[in-house]
Amino acid sequence: MSPGGTTVPESPESQSTNHTEVLDLSPSPEFAAQANGQADLYDAAAADFEGFWADQARQRLTWAKDFDQTLDWSGAPFAEWYVGGELNAAYNCVDRHVEAGNGDRVAIHFEGEGGDSRTITYADLQRDVAKAANALESLGVSKGDRVAIYLPMIPEAVAAMLACARIGAPHSVVFGGFSADALRTRIADAEAKLVITADGQFRRGKTAPLKPAVDAAVEGETTVEKVLVVQRTKDPVDWNDDRDVWWHDVVDSASDQHEAVAHDSEHPLFILYTSGTTGKPKGIFHTTAGYLTQAAYTNSVVHDVHPETDVYWCTADIGWVTGHSYIVYGPLANGATQVIYEGTPDTPHQGRWWEVIEKYKVSILYTAPTAIRTFMKWGDDIPAKFDLSSLRVLGSVGEPINPEAWLWYRKNIGGGHCPIVDTWWQTETGGIMISPLPGVTDLEPGSAQRPIPGISAEILDDEGNPLHDPEAVGYLVLTKPWPGMLRGIWGDEERYKETYWSRFGPKYYFAGDGAKFDEKGNIWLLGRVDDVMNVSGHRLSTAEIESALVSHPSVAEAAVVGATDETTGQAVVAFVILRGGHEDHGDETVQELRNHVAKEIGPIAKPRSIMVVSELPKTRSGKIMRRLLRDVAENREVGDVTTLADSSVMGLIKEGMSSGK
Numbered sequence: 001m002s003p004g005g006t007t008v009p010e011s012p013e014s015q016s017t018n019h020t021e022v023l024d025l026s027p028s029p030e031f032a033a034q035a036n037g038q039a040d041l042y043d044a045a046a047a048d049f050e051g052f053w054a055d056q057a058r059q060r061l062t063w064a065k066d067f068d069q070t071l072d073w074s075g076a077p078f079a080e081w082y083v084g085g086e087l088n089a090a091y092n093c094v095d096r097h098v099e100a101g102n103g104d105r106v107a108i109h110f111e112g113e114g115g116d117s118r119t120i121t122y123a124d125l126q127r128d129v130a131k132a133a134n135a136l137e138s139l140g141v142s143k144g145d146r147v148a149i150y151l152p153m154i155p156e157a158v159a160a161m162l163a164c165a166r167i168g169a170p171h172s173v174v175f176g177g178f179s180a181d182a183l184r185t186r187i188a189d190a191e192a193k194l195v196i197t198a199d200g201q202f203r204r205g206k207t208a209p210l211k212p213a214v215d216a217a218v219e220g221e222t223t224v225e226k227v228l229v230v231q232r233t234k235d236p237v238d239w240n241d242d243r244d245v246w247w248h249d250v251v252d253s254a255s256d257q258h259e260a261v262a263h264d265s266e267h268p269l270f271i272l273y274t275s276g277t278t279g280k281p282k283g284i285f286h287t288t289a290g291y292l293t294q295a296a297y298t299n300s301v302v303h304d305v306h307p308e309t310d311v312y313w314c315t316a317d318i319g320w321v322t323g324h325s326y327i328v329y330g331p332l333a334n335g336a337t338q339v340i341y342e343g344t345p346d347t348p349h350q351g352r353w354w355e356v357i358e359k360y361k362v363s364i365l366y367t368a369p370t371a372i373r374t375f376m377k378w379g380d381d382i383p384a385k386f387d388l389s390s391l392r393v394l395g396s397v398g399e400p401i402n403p404e405a406w407l408w409y410r411k412n413i414g415g416g417h418c419p420i421v422d423t424w425w426q427t428e429t430g431g432i433m434i435s436p437l438p439g440v441t442d443l444e445p446g447s448a449q450r451p452i453p454g455i456s457a458e459i460l461d462d463e464g465n466p467l468h469d470p471e472a473v474g475y476l477v478l479t480k481p482w483p484g485m486l487r488g489i490w491g492d493e494e495r496y497k498e499t500y501w502s503r504f505g506p507k508y509y510f511a512g513d514g515a516k517f518d519e520k521g522n523i524w525l526l527g528r529v530d531d532v533m534n535v536s537g538h539r540l541s542t543a544e545i546e547s548a549l550v551s552h553p554s555v556a557e558a559a560v561v562g563a564t565d566e567t568t569g570q571a572v573v574a575f576v577i578l579r580g581g582h583e584d585h586g587d588e589t590v591q592e593l594r595n596h597v598a599k600e601i602g603p604i605a606k607p608r609s610i611m612v613v614s615e616l617p618k619t620r621s622g623k624i625m626r627r628l629l630r631d632v633a634e635n636r637e638v639g640d641v642t643t644l645a646d647s648s649v650m651g652l653i654k655e656g657m658s659s660g661k
């Protein structure tokens, strides 16, 4: 990036001004009146930062021992929050709700892919967690031991995580779509003593085995002593009598009484490996009190969860941080009722999600832009067949949501009236950092808008000077510690300091995202810094160009990369999927789309080339792997494809190119 940043000729928010003319994007008075997050929170946090966070912790959590100091930043960048306090995260997520008389409230409406369902109340969950905690202890797990969890989206996953939290054994959840190798590396890095898994899971109408991956991951030298296996599919599995134990044998027979001893505020709660780009995966670790405070607070003020009346649904997998913070810890700490759905959105039909919303009268939906764009591709008529009138808040997370997808989401899912909270955060931040408050903020389609109360961010240029000029592109940094922040990279203090606290010196947390302000003071996230391109000295964001492409009526999905170019430094190369019913007319289509981008952003953003493809390479968490597209764009051998959800996609793309498509 050049000092001072460059100005993007025309920004997508000039498109969105048009939208604001036709849409009322301010909160309705009715919504605003009932919202958990009110405007005075911003003032309170600005007036007394530590006092604000102390209040959140004391109001939202139940403490066995109150803390003496809110923040100790003397060992920066290693923070300690709520120093001297003691609490139990599982007690906070379950038992206290039962003690308060809410044992009959539904905690989880579980919907299996095949239509099997289970209703789990807080009283049920208390018994399940206590039994699981007793079983873990009987298997030799004690405070401080690490437990790897490799489970599908079933209620046992929640019980397993909370049982670990209860006894103070940090969990390391590994997404069920990861390979045996990935699991082995993660088990080894955390030196896990126990693995909790299942025989298999239901996906796309079939069973998919899980246990064989665990068998392979613990073969030979390993720290793992026992493997605890949930029976889900009843498919036959290999069995090692010395090592393997059925969940239904040891958990079901265990006592449903278990004392939740209090743990220190800074006791490690979990490790979660980020899908690192290269090298060893980073074990991001979080501790108890600060993380739980931020998860509960944000779920309340951003998702606006009212535990007595709402039915909340976060569609993430518990294998990602979104599932940790916004399926397990946040909503359960708040005593919410939620839906957990096991399967894929198109099994047995493409209206499955909308059917689930209708069935459980879901009122808050939290999902990812990639899902929304997929639904756009499938067609408006599908959600239109279902009653979605119970919805009152929509959320988005994981990547920038382009204005087109935002508007589609609002209109076709949100009945034209639901506030959409576009929430920016990371595995490292533990909880939501930048987002509108749905009862306060005038929304801006495509922008995550502003740091929530208690969080402070800046955008810096290459030299570390804050940028405030509208449209000047720089690096997003966080300027103050926050309760949910990572406490390090497991076993690697140096890497923690270097990755996050050295680019702009020890005062700034470097998030790795490009960003800019608009003239209204909204923050626009522009993708990872390595996705920011520099074309002829002009900085362009992949996200901006993708957004422009997707705003064309014929485009369903787009991915843009910066390919090395002799003349311009980098050139824009786009890959697009056309919407159903739109044919690829070769050069004509390409020209039309290039002109469309020129019209939306400016001629400088015109892609050098556009390839029409049938699929895009995505990781299992739905992130487009631009690295692979860059390989194609630069005519290189395609690199490592092992983290792709579908490894055949790259073959299809290359095939399409060579056949001249």
Ligand code: WT7
Binding pocket: 274, 321, 322, 396, 397, 398, 399, 400, 401, 422, 423, 424, 425, 426, 427, 428, 448, 511, 512, 513, 525, 526, 527, 528
């Ligand atoms: C990266 C973090 C946060 C949980 C899921 C992803 C991107 C995330 C947004 C958003 C623009 C977003 C950023 C960030 N990101 N949310 N609302 N708008 N970008 O967690 O895998 O740790 O990824 O996801 O680039 O750095 P993660």
